[in-house]
Amino acid sequence: MQIIRTLRMAATGLMAVSGIGTSGADKLNIVATTPDLAALAREIGGDAVRVTALAKPTEDPHFVDPKPSHLVTLNRADVLIEGGAELELGWLPPLLDNARNAKIAPGAPGRIVASRGVRMLEVPLTFDRSRGDIHALGNPHFMLDPLNVKIMAAQIADQLARLRPAQAEVFKANFKRFDSAVDRKLAEWQKQLEPYRGAKIVTYHRDFVYLAARFNLEIAETLEPKPGIAPSPAHLARVIGTMKATNARVILIQPYQNRRTAETVARQTNAVVLEMPQQPGVNKATATYFDLMDYLVRTLAAALEEKQ
């Protein structure tokens, strides 16, 4: 594998750069695998931390392009926050092997696994990755349920406090403020989506499962026959049939998913295709966690209103 070779070569060069970049050393250097986890770390860490995300907001969190620059970032990290549940299985392990940073090794205080403590949905009865299913440990897209975000925020606050006891009170206060803000906003979001209780939606990947569960929406179909498997014509024909039978007329996609496929299905079902980015930072309207959720709820409610 070319990428592994490139990473090894870059890793050899890391010896030289270790120790550089320690200016502002009092700030904890947090690396998150994805921008949504990075946004959460910023809410809890505030001014006491510096946060970098490895994946771009427009990248599929399952398939991030590993780069030598990621190695440098990981090598200098005090903390690594990953989604876990195999979300990053396809790209993070080789990076970590080559980043040579004991502070973020599995089980080290600097390693935070977000899925820990979250009640996973769609956990398969039998473990089977052989048919290409990339959700073999359950559905790892749990960030769209605000109650899961509260669990993760608590874990981040706790772990940061342990790493920097002198700033424990700051992290605790940031968490408290964030946690109450989520409660307040969740009530607002539930009110906005309540008129559409039971509405049927279609998604490209199984990445809106937690949003649907929290806000009482029903996922009628998925354009991918299985997580990570591209849609086949036969499967799409079944999807179209289900959409017509159940009156599902909203298709949710992400910036990195195949919009043309979604548009083709939408044309035959009088549906609308909604781009619903799950990562903050795709556009200005979605810069922070709250901006993103406001945007998703508002966009979805407007589409369901129009198509009901």
Ligand SMILES: [Zn+2]
């Ligand atoms: Zn997935």
